[in-house]
Amino acid sequence: MKWLDRFFEQQVRAVALRTSRRSALQRIGRSLVGAAFVLPVLPFDRSARAQHGAVDDGHHDPMDPQRCEYWRYCSLDGHLCTCCGGSITSCPPGTEASSVTWIGTCHNPDDGKNYLVSYNDCCGAASCGRCFCNENEGERPGYRMGVHNDINWCMGNESSVYHCTVSVILGVSGDVG
Numbered sequence: 001m002k003w004l005d006r007f008f009e010q011q012v013r014a015v016a017l018r019t020s021r022r023s024a025l026q027r028i029g030r031s032l033v034g035a036a037f038v039l040p041v042l043p044f045d046r047s048a049r050a051q052h053g054a055v056d057d058g059h060h061d062p063m064d065p066q067r068c069e070y071w072r073y074c075s076l077d078g079h080l081c082t083c084c085g086g087s088i089t090s091c092p093p094g095t096e097a098s099s100v101t102w103i104g105t106c107h108n109p110d111d112g113k114n115y116l117v118s119y120n121d122c123c124g125a126a127s128c129g130r131c132f133c134n135e136n137e138g139e140r141p142g143y144r145m146g147v148h149n150d151i152n153w154c155m156g157n158e159s160s161v162y163h164c165t166v167s168v169i170l171g172v173s174g175d176v177g
C-alpha cells in the first residue's frame with residue numbers, strides 16, 4: 001500500500017504548490033457563504049409535523065377535540081388520546097389511566113363557565129406520537145411538581161410508560177359540595 005500513500009502525497013503536494021493558503025481559505029469561505037444562501041431555500045418535508053398537530057394552520061376551533069385549541073385542553077401537555085384510539089375521557093385499548101394527575105382550570109366558551117379538569121396520562125404502551133399539545137394555562141415552574149404539567153403521571157402506575165393524555169371534567173368552578 002506504500003504506492004497508494006506515495007500517490008496521494010504527490011497529489012497533495014502538487015495541489016499545495018499550485019495553491020496558496022490564502023486562496024484555499026477564500027475558496028472554502030466562498031462555498032460556506034454559498035451554502036448559507038442555498039440551504040434555507042431547499043424544500044423541507046414538514047408533513048410529519050403537520051400530521052402530528054404541531055403546525056399552526058390558523059384554524060383555531062375551541063370545540064374540536066382533536067385540536068390543541070379545544071377548550072378543555074387549556075393546560076394539557078402531551079399527546080391527545082382523541083388522536084390515538086381513545087376519546088376525550090377514555091384511554092385507548094391496552095392502556096390504563098394514571099392514578100395521579102395534573103389538574104387545570106379551563107374556560108368553556110359555550111357556557112362561559114370555568115371547569116376543573118383532570119389530565120390523566122394513559123399508561124402501558126409506547127408514546128402515541130400524534131397530536132402533541134403543549135398548553136400551559138396556570139402552569140408554574142418545574143421545581144414545584146404539583147403545579148407543573150410537564151410530568152409523566154404514569155409514575156404511580158404498574159407501567160410508567162406514557163402513551164397519551166385524556167381530560168376529565170371534575171366540576172364547575174364555583175360549585176360547593
Ligand code: ABN
Binds near residue numbers: 077078149151162
Ligand atoms: N403528562 C404528559 C407527559 C408525559 C411524559 C413526559 C412529560 C409529560
